Amino acid sequence: MGQTVFEPWNDPDAKPLIQFKGVTKRFGDFTAIDNQTFDIYEREFFALLGPSGCGKTTMMRMLAGFEAPTEGTILLGGQDIAPIPPNKRAVNMMFQSYALFPHLSVWDNIAFGLKRDRMSKDAIAARVEEMLKLTRLTQFARRKPHQISGGQRQRVALARSLAKAPKLLLLDEPLGALDAKLRQATQFELMDIQEKTGTTFVIVTHDQEEAMTVASRVAVMDNGRIVQADTPARIYENPTTTYVADFIGDVTIVTGRATRSGEGYEVRYAEGAAPIYSAFDIDLAEGDTCHIALRPEKVAISAERPEGRRNAVQGKIIDIAYLGNLSTYHVEIAGGRMVKAQTANTRRLSRRDFTWEDTVWLSWTDTAAVLLRE
Amino acid sequence: MRRLTWFNATSLTLGFAFLYLPMLILIIYSFNESKLVTVWAGFSTKWYGELLRDEAFIDAALVTLRVAVVSSTIATVLGTMAALVLVRAGRFPGRTLFSGMIYAPLVMPEVITGLSLLLLFIGIGLDRGILTIILAHTTFSMAFVAVVVSSRLMTFDRSLEEAALDLGCSPFDAFRLVTLPIIAPAVISGWLLAFTLSLDDLVIASFTAGPSATTLPIKIWSSIRLGVSPEINALSTIMIAIVAVGVITASLVTKRASLRQQAEERAAAQQA
Numbered sequence: 001m002g003q004t005v006f007e008p009w010n011d012p013d014a015k016p017l018i019q020f021k022g023v024t025k026r027f028g029d030f031t032a033i034d035n036q037t038f039d040i041y042e043r044e045f046f047a048l049l050g051p052s053g054c055g056k057t058t059m060m061r062m063l064a065g066f067e068a069p070t071e072g073t074i075l076l077g078g079q080d081i082a083p084i085p086p087n088k089r090a091v092n093m094m095f096q097s098y099a100l101f102p103h104l105s106v107w108d109n110i111a112f113g114l115k116r117d118r119m120s121k122d123a124i125a126a127r128v129e130e131m132l133k134l135t136r137l138t139q140f141a142r143r144k145p146h147q148i149s150g151g152q153r154q155r156v157a158l159a160r161s162l163a164k165a166p167k168l169l170l171l172d173e174p175l176g177a178l179d180a181k182l183r184q185a186t187q188f189e190l191m192d193i194q195e196k197t198g199t200t201f202v203i204v205t206h207d208q209e210e211a212m213t214v215a216s217r218v219a220v221m222d223n224g225r226i227v228q229a230d231t232p233a234r235i236y237e238n239p240t241t242t243y244v245a246d247f248i249g250d251v252t253i254v255t256g257r258a259t260r261s262g263e264g265y266e267v268r269y270a271e272g273a274a275p276i277y278s279a280f281d282i283d284l285a286e287g288d289t290c291h292i293a294l295r296p297e298k299v300a301i302s303a304e305r306p307e308g309r310r311n312a313v314q315g316k317i318i319d320i321a322y323l324g325n326l327s328t329y330h331v332e333i334a335g336g337r338m339v340k341a342q343t344a345n346t347r348r349l350s351r352r353d354f355t356w357e358d359t360v361w362l363s364w365t366d367t368a369a370v371l372l373r374e
Numbered sequence: 375m376r377r378l379t380w381f382n383a384t385s386l387t388l389g390f391a392f393l394y395l396p397m398l399i400l401i402i403y404s405f406n407e408s409k410l411v412t413v414w415a416g417f418s419t420k421w422y423g424e425l426l427r428d429e430a431f432i433d434a435a436l437v438t439l440r441v442a443v444v445s446s447t448i449a450t451v452l453g454t455m456a457a458l459v460l461v462r463a464g465r466f467p468g469r470t471l472f473s474g475m476i477y478a479p480l481v482m483p484e485v486i487t488g489l490s491l492l493l494l495f496i497g498i499g500l501d502r503g504i505l506t507i508i509l510a511h512t513t514f515s516m517a518f519v520a521v522v523v524s525s526r527l528m529t530f531d532r533s534l535e536e537a538a539l540d541l542g543c544s545p546f547d548a549f550r551l552v553t554l555p556i557i558a559p560a561v562i563s564g565w566l567l568a569f570t571l572s573l574d575d576l577v578i579a580s581f582t583a584g585p586s587a588t589t590l591p592i593k594i595w596s597s598i599r600l601g602v603s604p605e606i607n608a609l610s611t612i613m614i615a616i617v618a619v620g621v622i623t624a625s626l627v628t629k630r631a632s633l634r635q636q637a638e639e640r641a642a643a644q645q646a
Contacts, residue, residue, distance in 0.1 A: 064536075064540060065539075065540075066536055066539075085539075086536070086539045086540055087539045087540070087541075087542045087543055087544060088542075091540075092540055092541065093536075093537070093540045095533045095536070095537055096533075097531060097533050099531065099533040099534045099536070099537035101534065101537075101538075101552055101556075102556060103555045103556060112538070112541050112551075113541030113542050116541060116542035116543055116547070117542060143642075144638075146635060146638060146639055146642065147638045147639070147641070147642050148642050149642050149643065160537075160541070161540075161541075164541065164542070
């Protein structure tokens with residue numbers, strides 16, 4: 001291999017760029033951020049993901065300096081940033097509404113921050129040209145914000161916030177206003193720019209796909225707390241709570257009682273039904289209530305009971321969601337529970353094997369199901 | 375184009391007649407040869423000539439202009455500051471009282487405003503003259519400016535200011551470089567409103583004017599009491615002309631600007 005993996009959060013010697021230490025933020029009686037402690041490392045692309053009102057924007061506004069924590073401290077490069085006003089912080093923000101200055105041209109928007117630093121005229125011009133090139137806006141330099149398209153505005157906002165070469169760039173729902181196609185293209189552009197400039201990015205989003213695509217680590221938030229912060233792959237494959245499992249991607253959650261069996265556990269979820277086996281690495285006491293989280297794409301669907309699979313249940317197809325490339329089957333198993341199974345449509349639709357009301361077998365490997373504590 | 379029904383045509387004619395007939399008569403009689411207001415004796419522009427030679431009128435006009443320019447400028451500064459506090463300061467104890475007190479002069483009878491100012495000036499021993507008129511006009515017109523500017527600030531995107539701070543502006547620079555240029559149209563129309571209010575104010579000015587300074591409305595009012603002269607008609611016609619030219623130019627400029635903006639936005643949307 002020989003390649004160094006970028007995982008500073010696993011390196012005990014790595015110095016974090018940002019440290020939240022017991023940070024709480026209250027607005028009157030409402031607790032927006034509840035005693036949070038976590039680190040963000042240099043060159044990271046860190047995503048704060050959660051539904052609206054979960055506190056992700058408050059977290060970002062505290063970093064930018066528009067809100068002050070009620071309790072706790074935030075350190076940037078080891079220094080407490082509480083007494084530093086927003087205009088003195090080496091942090092820049094890209095606003096959700098872009099907040100482009102409508103009375104200034106694209107060029108002047110990008111130069112705005114540089115002019116505040118009393119840089120020489122030539123240095124400003126050189127830096128603006130560099131930013132225009134980076135964001136492919138050179139030909140629009142003289143236009144006003146209302147004379148360019150939404151995607152171009154988004155790039156102006158990015159160029160403006162990157163122009164001062166901040167230590168940390170905050171992006172508040174940066175792609176929210178773009179349509180789906182443009183958003184995907186822009187996600188890759190963002191990652192590319194982040195890599196080129198080596199800036200630490202913190203992005204706030206409610207779009208889980210976006211967070212998974214761009215981020216080195218995703219922090220899933222709920223009610224003012226970070227529930228889990230980890231790499232996209234671990235968030236998806238090893239969620240630590242049902243909230244995370246449910247929030248990221250599609251999942252079937254079945255609740256039952258665990259009994260030790262060899263390497264893993266057998267989970268009984270209904271009278272008379274065979275238990276589900278999972279070799280998932282977790283410590284459960286005998287008879288504990290636990291949840292099984294099962295990703296639809298890990299569940300195979302077949303007409304006959306498959307050979308050599310410990311987990312196989314019979315059920316009836318209730319619903320089929322055809323997504324073009326994929327089909328999701330909603331299958332009712334013992335006790336009226338619904339399990340989702342997904343198959344890739346590698347063949348044409350006319351040759352599909354199953355249809356509504358068919359009785360089928362669902363099966364999955366010993367390691368497919370994730371066990372979650374109550 | 376839809377044809378007008380007779381009913382619509384009648385209401386249109388009546389409405390406009392009601393609004394503009396008095397002014398039309400005034401304009402026609404300003405070109406009357408005769409000194410008698412009620413008798414038409416042929417076309418002449420001699421009253422305009424007379425007017426320009428009448429120093430009392432010219433003086434009054436200059437005083438009025440000076441008062442209007444100075445008072446509307448001070449009122450715009452104060453009114454904009456008040457609007458900023460009203461819209462931005464969020465909730466503070468006494469906010470409702472404060473905003474109520476800003477708007478009160480809008481509905482206060484002018485006689486009362488004038489009288490109270492008069493008592494104040496006498497009380498502090500300030501001689502009545504051009505300064506007292508300026509102060510009085512500033513007092514009541516800043517409330518109008520505050521209303522106009524605060525309604526613009528309500529729809530102002532705060533993140534523009536935050537972006538300016540984020541990019542290294544001090545709060546004052548953020549206001550000077552971002553907020554002010556964007557709300558400028560509202561500030562300018564606030565100034566124009568204050569200017570017009572000051573130009574045609576008679577009641578408050580007559581309470582606060584002294585023998586050393588007379589404004590045009592006071593001058594017109596007092597000379598009317600000696601009988602309507604065609605000179606007054608000429609003066610009024612000039613004022614109507616100035617206002618009409620101003621209003622028409624302003625609306626043409628705004629219309630052209632908004633048409634251009636629309637065209638540019640359409641072009642931007644197409645090439646996207």
